[in-house]
Amino acid sequence: MADATLEERIGALACPVDHTMLDPLIQDDPWDFYQELHERCPVFPMPEIGAVMVSRYEDVRFVLTNPELFSSNGRGGGTKRGLQVDNARRYQEILRERGWGHVETLQRTDPPMHTSYRRLVAKAFLPRRIADMADHIDDVTRGLIDGLIERGECEFNLDFAMPLPGIIIAEELGLDSAEIHRFNRWAGAMLALAMRPLTEAEVLETVEIELEAQHHLAAEFERRRAEPSDDLISTLVHAHEGEDDAEPLTVAELQNLMHQLVTGGFETTTSALNHGMWLLTRYPDVQDRIRRDPSLVPAFIEEVLRFESPVQGLARRATRDVEVGGVVIPEGSMVMIRYGAANRDASVFDRADEFDIDRGRNPQHVAFGVGPHFCVGAALARQELVSAFTQWLARTSSIELAHPLSTPVHEPSFLLFPMKELPLRFESA
């Protein structure tokens, strides 16, 4: 197949499974599909988008820990045709005309370039620093629960799971935490194109929201340039000052870092909070056990992250023909890494489809990734989850669904696992 196109080479890979991850119903409830992939098609061809999907635990780890074979810089990967490609091109044109076109930073770069971005951002999220923030995160959590507890019911997604990470990331960056609904709208728009196919009208609508975010943030950069402060925006605006040979970050780079921090810090933790709470309503015995012994909260959280991974998938680009699980992935393929599937691999996790808070940390789940791009916000996310579940369980004697969830339970998304709603009823302790 010397002259074959990428789509033809991927289409020629043998695979007996004929569902597609682009189906919103599979995105909503992917577990049987993942199991089928593990058993019958570990490298799943998706010729329509020039991609293959890797689902086994060992294969996912192999892809993530070999950045020279699987680049995080997606430029040039996947198909060059189709509605999504045209949409992305149009979106970028509009950003370049009226704002800042996307450039590659941090999560979209490979070592050694990645290492210098990572160093700048990581300082703000060091486990030691997050430990110092624990009391404050507890206070914010308490304040949110105070506003809900007497009501005996809430829409957990809107009333708690979105505000908690929103307030904390806004404070960390140095944005006004009273404006989290606006930031949430930005995060949704920034992610939309990667999540699902958009119509032309939706592309125009979402790009306007991202432009609003960019101009708001550009004004914040200017303010910090004139008046430095101790927040992360200021650190990034003043990065590399006083270093020979190093240039300050450009506004386009700053915009891209903000994009990653706002999107990375928001919907992921919201999803973990929602899924954790939903699991508690399904397993009242687990609620009772943790109420009696709050030291089980961290084990509960790790099992939530394994069982219902908030980031179901992300992508890499194959830099050359490379064999994974006995299949040659063609150079240029978009390689979809399925963290959510790897965490349910029955050859690694005993009774992988059972929720079990007693399974311990070995083997480690990959919900925060592995390798150079391991989630920079992992310690922060874990602290938010510990504060939330410890306090919710201490302040209630029971928590249940106020009414059955409407199906599908999740918003359509190719990459994340966002729940649409979580109506709760609870008794205060």
Ligand code: HEM
């Ligand atoms: C439960 C919550 C979270 C989950 C499940 C999660 C998951 C992940 C995963 C899987 C990656 C690896 C990406 C890759 O392999 O390319 C990642 C990276 C990243 N995460 Fe998180 N994340 C969470 C919370 C956060 C928070 C709170 C922040 C806040 C700042 C954050 C910021 C980032 C950033 C900036 C990266 C890119 C790191 C790099 O490329 O070096 N995440 N996250």
